């Protein structure tokens with residue numbers, strides 16, 4: 001019997017929370033570069049009644065992305081996509097962050113957009129980090145949105161000599177996610193499908209805990225202590241937003257990025273988190 005298929009890339013806490021909220025009754029392909037992560041999340045979900053299958057996949061490889069999509073299609077039509085794979089500034093080099101978070105996300109949206117079912121929906125996870133960087137030029141924004149994926153990493157302003165550090169690479173990648181979601185929303189719309197983006201603030205997950213223990217640990221702890229919410233967020237709060245965006249209630253929403261950061265970005269620009277007040 002054919003089932004609706006959900007592709008989850010990035011077997012982390014944010015991805016799992018969204019998959020649990022939306023994936024009932026579906027075949028859920030759980031992809032991760034680290035197969036042990038995919039198996040652990042798949043197993044946890046299986047033990048809660050979900051129909052999951054762990055897949056080893058690398059977001060930085062088109063071949064690997066297409067391989068996962070083909071595996072999913074063996075069970076039915078691809079109805080939902082959740083891209084929650086990524087590497088944070090403390091976890092990887094400039095090149096690796098650009099290859100996974102920027103290039104890989106663009107390829108996944110493109111490949112999933114070729115097969116997404118009518119009425120389907122997708123979620124990209126970007127980050128509040130994309131909101132911290134000064135505005136790019138309109139030409140740069142357009143290049144991030146529309147450059148063919150295979151040429152993205154050749155863009156002048158993405159060359160290592162033009163990137164300050166891994167945080168800058170992460171910010172650029174997450175800004176690119178927002179722009180790419182707008183571009184892809186047009187293409188997905190031609191198939192009667194929608195795609196949106198959630199830009200989380202600090203959400204307690206293994207990735208965030210790596211950041212708390214990394215060189216920018218104090219910066220992050222200060223950020224959630226002083227943001228209007230006064231605490232970090234949870235993966236389930238990201239699932240609350242995904243539920244609106246992915247369900248019929250979000251039928252008029254596509255190509256949008258939702259910042260969900262407890263007000264940290266608001267405070268960074270206009271409150272006690274302004275850099276000059278630190």
Ligand SMILES: NC(=O)c1ccc[n+]([C@@H]2O[C@H](COP(=O)([O-])OP(=O)(O)OC[C@H]3O[C@@H](n4cnc5c(N)ncnc54)[C@H](O)[C@@H]3O)[C@@H](O)[C@H]2O)c1
Nearest residue numbers: 010011012013014033058059085086127202203205207208
């Ligand atoms: N946790 C936060 O505070 C926070 C804040 C803003 C944005 N985000 C974003 O949310 C997403 C999910 O993060 P999380 O906090 O759930 O992290 P997590 O560490 O729990 O999960 C991320 C997963 O991505 C996988 N991954 C890394 N590189 C990959 C690759 N090349 N191919 C396939 N899988 C790969 C990792 O193995 C890991 O299982 C990331 O894109 C991250 O940048 C997280």
